[in-house]
Amino acid sequence: MASASLTRRLIWTLTVAAVALWIVAALLAANTLRTRLDAAFDGGLKETGERLLSLAVDSLGSDGDEPRHGSEAHEVPLYNDSEAEYIVYQVRAVDGSILLRSHDAPEMPFAVPLVRGFADSGQWRVYTIDTPEHDTFIQVAEASQHRTDSLWGSVLSLLWPIGLLVPLSAFGIFLAVRSGLRPMREFSAQISERHASNLTPVGDAGLPSELQPVAHAVDAVLGRVRSALDAERAFAANSAHELRTPIAGSLAQTQRLIAELEEGPQRGRAEQVELSLLRLRSLSEKLLQLSRADAAISGLAEPVDLLPAVKVLVEDARRADSSRDRISLSIDAGAVLAAPIDVDAFGIALRNVLENARVHGDAAEPIHVVVHTGSVEVTNGGTLVPPDRLSLLTNRFSRGDTEAEGSGLGLSIVDVLMRQAGGQLDLMSPAPGQENGFCARLRFIS
Amino acid sequence: MRVLLIEDDRMLGSALRDHLAAHGHAVDWMMRLAPAEDARAAVAYDIILLDLNLPDGRGLDFLRTTRKRGDLTPVLILTAMDQLTTRIAGLNAGADDYLVKPFDLSELMARLGAVARRYNGKPSPVLTVGPLVIDQATHVASIEGKPLDLTAREWAVLDRLSQHPGVLVSKAQLEDALFSFGAEVESNAVEVYVSRLRKKIGPGLIQTSRGLGYRLGPG
Secondary structure, three states: OOOOOHHHHHHHHHHHHHHHHHHHHHHHHHHHHHHHHHHHHHHHHHHHHHHHHHHHHHHHHHHOOOOOOHHHOEEOOOOOOOOOOOEEEEEEEOOOOEEEEOOOOOOOOOOOOOOOEEEEEOOEEEEEEEOOOOOEEEEEEEEHHHHHHHHHHHHHHHHOHHHHHHHHHHHHHHHHHHHHOHHHHHHHHHHHOOEOOEOOOOOOOOOOOOOHHHHHHHHHHHHHHHHHHHHHHHHHHHHHHHHHHHHHHHHHHHHHHHHHOOOOHHHHHHHHHHHHHHHHHHHHHHHHHHHHHHOOOOEEEEEEEOHHHHHHHHHHHHHHOOOHHHEEEEEOOOOOOEEEEOHHHHHHHHHHHHHHHHHHOOOOOOEEEEEEOOEEEEEEOOOOOOHHHHOOOOOOOOOOOOOOOOOOOHHHHHHHHHHHOOEEEEEEOOOOOOOOOEEEEEEEOO | OEEEEEOOOHHHHHHHHHHHHHOOOEEEEEOOHHHHHHHHHHOOOOEEEEEOEEOOEEHHHHHHHHHHOOOOOOEEEEEOOOOHHHHHHHHHOOOOEEEEOOOOHHHHHHHHHHHHHHHOOOOOOEEEEOOEEEEOOOOEEEEOOEEOOOOHHHHHHHHHHHHOOOOOEOHHHHHHHHOOOOOOOOOOHHHHHHHHHHHHHOOOOEEEEOOOEEEEOOO
């Protein structure tokens, strides 16, 4: 299942919430507006009525001494009747007849009683006021539709920004979330940089307070992992000392015994013991190397120069070899061999590759160690290793088709150490440029 | 050679002491750094075999102190720590060579001889003095191709004299090479071994400077 994007979820939630809030706010504003508009319009209607009443009464008086009734009511003409009026009036007699009406006023009387005050009559809002003599009434009316239109106009002007608000708020929230999540992304990047060789605390510097407990928890976990790995590495190192010393003592005592014994069955038995001790030495050595490889000793954060180590290790191999001149070392002009690998781990890796060449290669053929930039190749003579067997050589306790003694662990250890350092062990047979032989290349990927 | 062996493991230490003695070297075996430091100050050793992890301190500190005091005695480190960095640290501290346990005694003897020869400025293990040929690598001395049957002590006297052919070696220096601490030394022991050696290699190859010492070389 694809993991949900926190940013997308926040954008959706916040945008929907903002739109909903805006709509609620617009509705509340519309409600208030309606009340205020009604009050304002009613005030205007009332003021108009009061002003018109005296004018209308005077007008009726100037038209004749007696007001006219019924169908005789006449319409007040307009100087400019091009636009519809939204405020109209009727001047009515006590009996309800219309004495006078404005240009757009209905010919029929408003269906409201002749009582001072406001009343609603279908599509009209009507204000009624009478003369002090209570014989003439004026009803000023305003079309309800006018009020509704005004209200909706105002409400719509409040609502239309939502169309702009949605993309703008989404974009704003996106920027805010992106900026707000930056410490989290940086924190995440810091955590992803941690591996077996880099278990330094992440720290809470610069982190927002919400993330600080997470940083503390991560550091606590890193601390426990570091302690466990340190303990494992210390155990591997201490085991080396604790195991090698008694083997060294037993081997030295046995070799002394052999030196002191005359030829005979007892000396033969002592030589058998010596042989077993030598096997034990070799196997324990490999198991110690394996335990150190499993304790992830190899990778480093920064590259180190490995050329001095190569020279020391080749010199060691020469001394260990029965034919000192069999092993040659050549370094490409200007070659740089620097890689983020622990020097001791590299030492174990190259020592195993050299030992593999010495023990399993053809003793009559030379061993060439060549350093290129970023890689070391160790080539030895010998019969071809079939591809199916070649691919198995890095398996633990896997041995080639050879008469020589071996633990079957050496190349497996090299493979583990190289992978930990981000490098690779390449095994080739025949060796490049040859018809047979074997080549092991320690390659560091830059 | 007079060897200072600093090793806290009894089984290994005793085997090394016996093996070195069997090859004609006088060995002082110390299991702690403090007595080893006293011995180093008292005796001019030909070589020091040094373990790195000792109960009362680190062998590397002992080595650094030794070098700081201007003592250039060759040091061969014997340790169970095989890390390249430890080894490089040992060599940087002034060690002449480094042997990781467990090792073959033959390998130890070869390294010991190589270090001693390097120290004496003689890269070749074979030395020829007139008809006498001394192979310090194989511990075989021969006259006109015929190997001589030398005891360990006789070899030790010849080995000590052959380190600097033609140079006078005092009786005390020969005693140092022959006997370790606590050994019962007869007052005429050196004369006895030199006399036996002369009988085997023939007269005229070891010169006596009365009251001063002995010198290897034709008279």
